[in-house]
Every structure is written in structure tokens, then in C-alpha cells.
Amino acid sequence: MTKTLTNEKVFTDARILNAEEVESPTITIISEDDLTAYNYARVDDFNRSYFATVEVVRDKLYKLSLESDVLSSRADAIKNLTAVIGRNSEKYNAYMHDNEMAEFSYKTVQTKMFSNPNVFNGYSYLLTTV
Amino acid sequence: MKYLKFKWYNQSRSREFEIIAPKIEVDFPTLITQGLGMERNVNTMPFEEPVQATNLLKIFHDTYPNLYLPANGTGTDLNFYPLDNTQNRRIYFNISNRRSATTPPYKYTDIAVTLYDDNNNRVNGEMNFAVVNNFSDYTQTRLYLAEDKNGQIFTIMYGHQMYTNSPVVTVWGYESVNQIVRYSSRNVVESKNTLEYMFSNVMPLERYPINTDNTGIPNYDNSSDNISFPSLPDVNIQAFTHTYRMTNLMLTHLKNELLSDNVVDILNKWFTKPMDSIVSLNIAPLSLSEYTTGEDIQVGAHTINATGYKITNALYMVDCGFVDISEYYGNFIDYEKTVIQCYIPFVGFISLKTVDVMSARITLKYIVNLVTGDFNAFINVNRNKFDVNFNSIIYETTGNMFTQLPITSADYSNIITGVMNTITSGAMTASSVATGNVSGMVSGSTGMISGINQMLSAPTIQRSGNFNKNSSLCAIKTPFVLIERPRISIPSSLQSDKGYECNVSFKLEELTGYTEVRHVNLDGIDLTANEKARLETILKSGFYI
Numbered sequence: 001m002t003k004t005l006t007n008e009k010v011f012t013d014a015r016i017l018n019a020e021e022v023e024s025p026t027i028t029i030i031s032e033d034d035l036t037a038y039n040y041a042r043v044d045d046f047n048r049s050y051f052a053t054v055e056v057v058r059d060k061l062y063k064l065s066l067e068s069d070v071l072s073s074r075a076d077a078i079k080n081l082t083a084v085i086g087r088n089s090e091k092y093n094a095y096m097h098d099n100e101m102a103e104f105s106y107k108t109v110q111t112k113m114f115s116n117p118n119v120f121n122g123y124s125y126l127l128t129t130v
Numbered sequence: 131m132k133y134l135k136f137k138w139y140n141q142s143r144s145r146e147f148e149i150i151a152p153k154i155e156v157d158f159p160t161l162i163t164q165g166l167g168m169e170r171n172v173n174t175m176p177f178e179e180p181v182q183a184t185n186l187l188k189i190f191h192d193t194y195p196n197l198y199l200p201a202n203g204t205g206t207d208l209n210f211y212p213l214d215n216t217q218n219r220r221i222y223f224n225i226s227n228r229r230s231a232t233t234p235p236y237k238y239t240d241i242a243v244t245l246y247d248d249n250n251n252r253v254n255g256e257m258n259f260a261v262v263n264n265f266s267d268y269t270q271t272r273l274y275l276a277e278d279k280n281g282q283i284f285t286i287m288y289g290h291q292m293y294t295n296s297p298v299v300t301v302w303g304y305e306s307v308n309q310i311v312r313y314s315s316r317n318v319v320e321s322k323n324t325l326e327y328m329f330s331n332v333m334p335l336e337r338y339p340i341n342t343d344n345t346g347i348p349n350y351d352n353s354s355d356n357i358s359f360p361s362l363p364d365v366n367i368q369a370f371t372h373t374y375r376m377t378n379l380m381l382t383h384l385k386n387e388l389l390s391d392n393v394v395d396i397l398n399k400w401f402t403k404p405m406d407s408i409v410s411l412n413i414a415p416l417s418l419s420e421y422t423t424g425e426d427i428q429v430g431a432h433t434i435n436a437t438g439y440k441i442t443n444a445l446y447m448v449d450c451g452f453v454d455i456s457e458y459y460g461n462f463i464d465y466e467k468t469v470i471q472c473y474i475p476f477v478g479f480i481s482l483k484t485v486d487v488m489s490a491r492i493t494l495k496y497i498v499n500l501v502t503g504d505f506n507a508f509i510n511v512n513r514n515k516f517d518v519n520f521n522s523i524i525y526e527t528t529g530n531m532f533t534q535l536p537i538t539s540a541d542y543s544n545i546i547t548g549v550m551n552t553i554t555s556g557a558m559t560a561s562s563v564a565t566g567n568v569s570g571m572v573s574g575s576t577g578m579i580s581g582i583n584q585m586l587s588a589p590t591i592q593r594s595g596n597f598n599k600n601s602s603l604c605a606i607k608t609p610f611v612l613i614e615r616p617r618i619s620i621p622s623s624l625q626s627d628k629g630y631e632c633n634v635s636f637k638l639e640e641l642t643g644y645t646e647v648r649h650v651n652l653d654g655i656d657l658t659a660n661e662k663a664r665l666e667t668i669l670k671s672g673f674y675i
Binding site (some may be wrong): 007022023071078084085086091096098111112113116117118119120121122127128 | 244306325370378410411418419430441450462463465475500544602611612615617620624625628634636637643646647656657660662669670673
């Protein structure tokens with residue numbers, strides 16, 4: 001949900017080609033630096049973070065195709081949500097059926113004797129008369 | 131609180147929209163985005179094209195024939211009679227749209243819902259729903275409560291204050307800027323019945339159980355009454371018989387004594403053959419070493435010069451002890467996939483329900499009839515887990531553990547049965563006398579007479595002994611539990627990469643690691659509809675916090 005971002009570059013003169021598409025805007029940027037290694041962006045005007053695909057249009061002119069990262073963009077609001085949790089790494093109930101666990105075709109057999117296992121080991125003759 | 135939600139949306143490029151009441155959902159954004167037949171053009175204003183008075187309001191109701199309501203201007207209200215007619219509650223519903231903003235660029239297109247009571251007086255609480263363009267371009271239109279623009283999706287709720295005082299709900303429409311069109315259906319009288327029908331079939335969603343007749347009243351009482359091992363019955367089975375524990379030497383001596391002349395003379399007065407005085411000779415798989423008092427063996431009214439250890443109580447308790455059945459995996463597999471059987475000597479394997487005995491101590495006891503070898507075996511289950519303390523006998527079986535030895539051809543089964551019936555009936559009679567149970571007294575007395583008659587009948591003579599129970603002599607005599615467990619493949623990274631089943635409501639900030647959401651309401655998240663859909667997909671398909 002929260003990402004660690006490095007090598008931040010700030011642009012103030014980017015041209016947004018389709019500003020109405022806040023979910024997936026396309027931005028052109030002129031940059032002296034090579035931007036092809038970048039893959040994430042933040043547009044404060046849209047209050048969103050984006051996954052970025054960088055395309056070289058021509059020398060020093062880059063086109064960024066963005067798609068909003070809805071998780072990171074609204075991380076705080078999302079963390080404040082109360083939801084029914086289906087699965088979690090730390091909080092779970094092991095007694096609920098879990099299809100992620102597979103069963104081998106073979107089984108193991110175990111025997112456990114009762115604590116007085118020899119009660120029938122003796123014998124005696126019983127005579128009944130009238 | 132009862133509430134209804136409606137799904138309204140526009141069929142693209144047609145001048146109509148639907149009310150699909152049975153679906154009871156809301157999808158206003160689509161309706162508003164498209165307007166009442168308006169084409170959205172990102173380069174122009176929404177609803178740029180005027181809504182014509184001839185536009186149709188199309189109402190669907192499942193398989194009911196579609197109904198077209200002419201939106202023809204100046205008619206009066208379209209009356210909806212909702213499901214709940216109690217308390218004089220009527221809801222009048224008139225639907226249209228309007229464009230409320232009068233100054234370009236138009237930022238709002240409202241659907242206003244105003245309320246009127248039965249006297250046609252306007253009720254406070256008008257709700258205006260605005261189509262708002264958030265980002266100055268007309269790419270995103272959403273339905274807001276105009277008052278606070280908080281993103282509320284239009285929802286009609288029974289019990290909401292807007293319905294107090296039997297209001298009329300009217301939605302006003304504007305054909306063009308400042309030109310009011312009230313889409314109404316007063317002229318379409320026949321539509322009223324249709325709409326009544328439609329509403330009458332709308333089942334209100336109930337957020338909480340209201341009608342306990344439909345939901346039951348839980349009491350969450352998990353307590354159990356303990357069903358304990360029976361105590362040995364205080365009855366005298368040997369009123370007319372005598373049972374002795376014998377050693378090999380004792381048996382040899384007895385045989386010689388029975389064949390001696392003086393004893394034969396005595397016994398011949400009572401029995402066809404002297405050996406007929408022996409009811410049974412059995413091998414019991416029990417040491418019975420506590421019986422050590424030697425007595426002369428009694429036959430009829432006589433004692434003979436042979437000794438045996440007298441069995442003073444023919445009902446004998448055998449305690450096999452217990453087995454603790456523990457979880458192996460510590461999860462659902464121990465309960466769902468594990469098979470448990472109990473080997474009960476002289477009975478064989480019986481299946482135990484895993485959910486009954488897992489994580490429990492099971493105790494096995496027998497009560498044996500030392501005259502006949504018949505027994506009852508009981509399994510007690512004691513478990514204190516999952517907030518339930520359970521300690522009761524829930525399994526019982528019967529069998530016979532004696533190996534009969536051939537001694538004589540006499541079959542005294544009738545005699546033994548007679549003895550038993552007599553004793554039982556006698557006890558029953560005594561009990562009935564004590565409690566004043568007349569019918570029990572009669573029944574018991576009849577049983578006693580019948581039993582005595584059987585005792586006095588001549589024994590049936592047989593030529594050979596019965597070896598049918600010989601198998602018990604060589605059978606496995608160790609009681610044990612057989613547990614068959616599956617082998618489970620649990621990837622080491624499953625917990626971190628996929629988590630485990632949870633099904634509990636949490637605030638997401640309380641969680642870490644891999645998380646899958648099963649149900650969540652994203653109404654309060656400021657995202658576009660598409661983004662919300664995408665976010666919901668992500669939350670439900672799994673993500674890391």
C-alpha cells in the first residue's frame with residue numbers, strides 16, 4: 001500500500017494532454033535527464049500517485065502514460081476503512097477451511113492405546129451353577 | 131431500519147432511463163453522466179442538448195411489460211404507492227431532471243427531490259442531487275447531495291425522516307435553462323397500477339434482523355448436562371444361581387467330584403445328569419483376582435466337596451482408562467480431514483466423529499455380566515475447548531466377551547432368562563409399589579410369574595457345546611484409538627504471501643502483511659467510480675499493508 005520512492009524528480013512545467021482523465025492522464029515532459037528508468041509519478045493537482053510508463057517521443061521529450069495507484073493515492077483513507085477481512089498474514093483463524101492447503105494422496109495412521117490397555121490380558125474360568 | 135435502494139440508469143443514447151426496482155441497487159453516476167437521454171460530450175457541457183418534453187421515462191420491472199410514461203410537461207404528480215401502506219404512509223414520486231445551473235459553464239445538473247405531505251404541502255427536507263464536475267472538465271460526473279456534495283449516492287430509505295408525515299416525493303425537471311418541466315404521469319392513469327405493482331414487489335432490505343419470527347432468537351447456550359458412566363446396578367442377578375472363579379486345579383477337582391458316586395446320587399434327584407447342574411463354564415478375559423474367598427460350590431440345595439472363588443457381584447466394571455486425542459496441525463484439517471476409530475475389544479472398530487472427539491479425552495469403560503458375558507461398553511468424551519466444556523458419554527455399544535466351554539448338553543438358557551426376568555420384574559414391582567404405579571405393579575407381577583414358570587420348565591437337552599464365542603479368546607484385547615490423518619502441503623511462504631482465512635471485521639490500519647478484503651464499503655473514498663471499482667478489485671484480490 002505504501003511505497004518507498006527514490007530518485008525523485010520534480011517537474012513544474014509538464015503538459016498534461018488529457019487533464020480530464022485523472023485516472024490515467026498522459027503527460028509530456030522535456031527533460032535533460034533520462035527518464036526511461038522511472039516508473040512512478042505523483043501529480044499533486046490530481047491528488048494522486050500513478051504507475052508510469054515512460055516513452056521517448058524524441059530527444060529529451062518524454063511521454064508519460066499514467067495510471068492511478070488507487071491504493072497509495074488513498075492509503076490513509078483506506079487504512080481507516082473497516083472491512084470484513086477474508087485473509088490476512090497475522091490475524092486469522094486456523095480453524096476455518098482454507099483451500100490454499102493441499103492434501104497429499106497418502107495418509108498417516110496412528111494408534112493410541114487407552115491408559116489401562118491390559119485390562120483384558122488376564123483370564124479366569126467362571127463356573128455358574130444352579 | 132428498512133431501506134430500499136433503486137438502480138436508476140440511462141440506456142446509452144436513448145431518451146429513457148430505467149428504474150429497476152427489484153435489483154434494489156444504486157447506480158446513479160451512470161444515469162447522471164448520461165442524463166435523460168443526453169449524450170455526454172467532453173467538449174461541451176453535459177446536458178447541452180435540451181431535454182425534450184416528449185422524452186420517455188421508461189420503467190422496467192423484471193419481466194413485467196415495460197411501461198413508457200410520456201414526460202409531457204404540465205401534468206401533476208406521478209403517484210407511487212409503496213409497499214408499506216401502514217400508518218397512512220404514501221409516497222408520491224415524480225421524476226424528472228433539471229439543469230439548475232444557469233450560468234455557463236454549467237457545473238451542476240440537479241435532480242431535486244422535494245417532499246409533500248398528503249395535503250400537498252411541501253415538507254422540509256428537499257434533497258437535491260447534483261451532477262458535479264469535479265475537475266473543471268466534463269470527464270467525471272458524479273451524483274452528490276447538493277447540500278454538502280459529500281458523494282452520497284441517492285438512496286431511498288424507509289424510516290428516513292424524509293418519509294415522515296406521509297410526504298410526496300417529487301423530482302423536478304428542467305427542459306432547458308430556466309424552463310421547468312415537471313415530468314409527470316398524472317395523465318397516465320394506468321401507470322399507477324403498474325407502479326403499485328412494482329413497488330409491492332420490492333422487498334425491503336433489512337439491515338438488521340427485525341422480525342424475530344424469521345430469524346430466531348439466539349441464546350448462545352453451549353452448556354451441556356453431563357451424562358456420566360452408569361453405576362453398577364444394585365440388583366441380585368444370582369438369586370438362583372452361583373458363579374465362581376475357578377482355577378485349573380479347581381476345575382479338575384470339581385470334575386472328579388461331580389463324577390463321584392455319592393454326588394451323582396444326590397444330583398440325580400435334581401437333574402437328568404449330574405453335569406446338568408452346571409449352567410455354564412466360561413473363560414472370561416478378566417483376571418478377577420479380587421475374588422479370592424474360596425467357598426464350597428453349591429448345587430441346588432447341596433454343597434459339594436469342591437471349591438471355587440465366589441463371585442459376589444455378577445456385574446463387573448472394567449475401566450480401560452483414557453486416550454487424549456490431540457490436534458496435529460492445529461487447524462481445520464484436524465477436524466475436517468482426520469478419521470478416528472476406536473477399537474473396542476470384543477466389538478471391533480467403531481467410528482468416532484472427529485468433531486466430537488478431537489482435542490478431547492475419551493474414556494472407555496465396560497459393565498460386564500459375569501454370568502452371561504454380555505457387556506455394555508461406554509465412551510465418555512471430555513473436552514474443554516472453543517468455549518465449550520463437554521463431559522458426557524456419547525457412544526455406547528454392546529457385545530459378549532466370554533468363551534464358552536463345553537461341559538454338558540443341557541441348555542439352561544431358559545432358566546437363566548427366567549431368573550433374569552424374575553429379578554427384573556421383581557425390582558419393577560417393588561419400584562411400582564414404592565411409587566404407586568399400578569400398571570407397573572401389574573406388569574411386574576405378570577413378569578415374575580412368567581419368569582418363575584420358565585424357571586420351572588425342564589431344561590432343553592443339547593448334545594454339544596457352543597464354540598461360537600471362541601473368537602473372543604484369541605482376539606486383540608487392547609483397546610486403542612486409530613487416527614488416520616491426511617498429509618498436508620503447506621507452502622512455507624503461504625502465511626506471508628497469501629495469509630490464512632480470517633473472516634473478521636477489522637479496521638485496515640490494524641492489519642499488516644498480506645490482506646484480502648471480503649466486503650468493504652468505499653463510499654467515503656474520494657475516487658472516481660472506475661477507480662473505486664479498481665480499488666475494490668485490488669482489495670478483494672489481495673494486497674499488502
